[in-house]
Amino acid sequence: MKAGLKGIITASVQKAVQAGSVQIPDSGKLPDIIIDRSKKDEFGDFSTNIAMLLAPLTKQPPRRIAEAVAAAASSDDAVEKCEVAGPGFINIFLKKTYWPAALADILKKGADYGKGTSGRGRKVQVEFVSANPTGPLHIGHGRGAAVGDSLANVLAAAGYEVTREFYINDRGRQIDTLGRTAFLRYHELLGRKIDLPEDSYKGDYVKDVARDFILKNGDRYVDSALDDVQKIFSDFAKKELLDRIKKDLMDFRIEFDVWYSEISLYERSLVEKAIEELRQRGFVYEEEGALWLKTTALGDDKDRVLRKAGGDMTYFASDVAYHIEKIHRGFTTVVDVWGADHHGYEGRIRAVFRAMGLDDKMLRIIFIQLVALLRDGAPVPMGKREGEFVTLRQVMDEVGADACRFFFLMRKSDAQLDFDLELAKKQAPENPVYYVQYCHARIKSIFGFAKEKGVAFLEDFDEGILKRLVEKEELDIIKHMAMFEETVEKSALHMEPHRITFYLTELAGLFHPYYSKTRVITDDAEATLARLALCKSVGTVTANGLKLLGINAPDKM
RNA sequence: GCGCCUGUAGCUCAGUGGAUAGAGCAUCGGCCUCCGAAGCCGAGGGUCGGAGGUUCGAAUCCUCUCAGGCGCACCA
Incomplete structure (x- = not known):
């Protein structure tokens, strides 16, 4: 129904322009018309400040514009009267007959009521969660999951064609570390004495993985050297942990259209191709044995390494290839939902879009701020390094998926969120x-x-x-x-x-x-x-x- | 040191440059013989962190400043 209101105002502005009482300069572009519920009943049903927005364009006093528009709008069938108030508000009073029609419209549309067409079928990709398969999802991932999924729903309802995507970091040092940790836990469970290095994954979940590994493979690797079998352990562990992530997300009622593997970028040589594409555009150079992307030419603080002097590709190189792939897949808007602690990463990813000759406005990054978990007002300690962090699973099991999602969506995502477990469970007015x-x-x-x-x-x-x-x-x-x-x-x-x-x-x-x-x-x-x-x-x-x-x-x- | 986010009622937060800044919770006082009291009614509560600026008009935009969080890797 609101579109109808907007139509009334748009038509009225145009009428006023045609009549010559409002003079739009040659550029001729009207500002977006914004209509709000009136703050007070004496201000009518809805109000618009369009006259005040037009005033600087037309160099005419806002009240005079408002009067011209209001006069034109008053003749509309649905409008009882229009008043000009204050500095130039147009207050619209609709006829009583408007409301039964509005209500009938909602009843007729039913489950479709709320769907719009402003997206015009444009393709949007929302990439969210994208947690490393090196451990369970924690509460911060949960917030990102709720926000990303709901955002995707909202975009779809507004008429965009939405793809939900989870990027899997299934290679690199953290995966190697995971494999080594699983290898050591495996030995521990088989009665060997182990010494867990400082940078291992210390959570008990790696023991669970090692236990499952024993069920499948027995003790046949107990005398193998780490170097010979690390990949076997890494592959096993990351698959099992990814399965758990998928299960958690499914129980949180979130489904992805695409699970995008980092390794697959290499299997299809997309990383080399991406680097080649950027090289041809003149943004790649070699120095001190490493290969660099000249992101400083594209708004970033410093240049970034693509291939280390040792020959390994960086995580950034994969991400460059991934985002170039997103571009080639034809999305008009790419949304990345990231934890706020990644904001230092923004500049270099924007640089990729600029390097490709694109407007980096097509990249929207949603930063998810911290969740402070409370119990009866007292903070619940977190800290991934120690392996004792609160998982999404724990919270979901305790308060239920509905309450959990609602709490995550109660605040705008770039504000920190207090999540009180006891409050979320309470069946009480507060x-x-x-x-x-x-x-x-x-x-x-x-x-x-x-x-x-x-x-x-x-x-x-x-x-x-x-x-x-x-x-x-x-x-x-x-x-x-x-x-x-x-x-x-x-x-x-x-x-x-x-x-x-x-x-x-x-x-x-x-x-x-x-x-x-x-x-x-x-x-x-x-x-x-x-x-x-x-x-x-x-x-x-x-x-x-x-x-x-x-x-x-x-x-x- | 540089960058990003956040400072609005006791607490947690809404508020695309517009009218007298709004909710919820908490506090205090009321309401179940009637469609669900997980609800309703009422009351008190404010230097929009601070200082300048832009303008007809600023919580909103700009500059500076104070406070908190986060980030500044050939880690991911």
Whole structure:
């Protein structure tokens, strides 16, 4: 419905321009029209500041522009009146007949309500989690997973064609270290005395891996030299740990379209090809035995090594090849979801896009800030090096996937997040998770009650009865629901899925008080049906929003 | 030292240059004989870290500054 409002304002601006009362300079480009719910009822239903945005362009006073636009908009069928207020706000009062139509539109669209077309089918890749298969997913990965997955949902809803991708760092020094650690744990389990080097993976999960290795292979490698069998242990361990990561993500209800192996880049010679491509563009040189990418010419702080003097390729070289591959695959936008501790890496990856002659705006990097895990307000210690960090699995098992995802999506991702385990579990008002879900369950139960009372709510009811919804609370709910499509679009545009969380909390915050105050099922048959229609649509919008967050909309709690 | 992120109510945070800065929690006081009390109603709470600047207008943009977090590898 919001698109309709935007259309009214756009047309009105154009009318004012044609009439000569607003003069747009030759460039002729209108600023984006932004319409918001009015802050106060006396400011109408919706407001726009378009006149104030046009003022500097047209060099005309904002109030005069506003008056011209408001006059044009007043003649629109849906508009009751338009007022100019303050420095140049246009306050739009819509006709009462607009709201039944808006509500009917939501009911008609159902599960599709909220879907938009602003993405125009453009291809977007969202790469997220991409945790090394050297250990379990920790809580920070979980936040990245929730944000990445929800962002992908939101982009898809806004009309983009989305690919979800997990990049697997399945080669390099950390994998070698993993293999060596597994090798040592293997010996330990077979009764040998071992000495675990400082840079080993110290978590018990490597013992689990070694135990499984024994089940499959027995003690046949116990007398082998590490160098001879390291690859066997590395391969075994990384596969097992990746399987666990996949299992964790599946239980967190996250599915990837593509699992992209770093090794596969080498198998297809894509790393060499990428370097060759960059060499031809003049950004590759050799110095002190190493091969360098001249990223300083592309906005980075210092040049970066692609191939070490010892001959090994760096992790960066793979990543260069991977991102060039993303470009060749035809994505118009590439989204990388990274832990905030990787922000030092941003410059060199942007440089790759610039080196390829592309606008690096096509790369969007979402940084996921730290999660501070609390229990009853007291911090839960973390620290991967010691091998005693809190895993996603532990938290998910303790508080449930729904609460977990909701907490991760309660804040914008570049703000630190306090996650209180006890709070997330509490079935009490101070837990924000259930407020929204309860809204959905409550509505389902209203329909259960209606059925008991023999009140039938049919899909093809007479829309005329919706004009019985005249209470302020009822209209406020409809107005908020009318903003859902806009919210999804803004969420996609800014790549901020947490906006959906806030939107749903607000919707529930309108519904619960309404429910307490107003009886839905009464002797008045028409009013009952109209209110059931309202309830139905709130349930629909809540379910649609929760789906974008990857959270269940329960019928019962 | 350089770079990035964050400073908004007691706490945790919303707030694409616009109107008198908003929620939730916590605190205090009320509400279950009636569609789910995981809910509702009411009250108090603010130098938007600080200082300049840009402008009709700044929590929002720019500069400086203070505080916290993170990063500055031929590691990944």
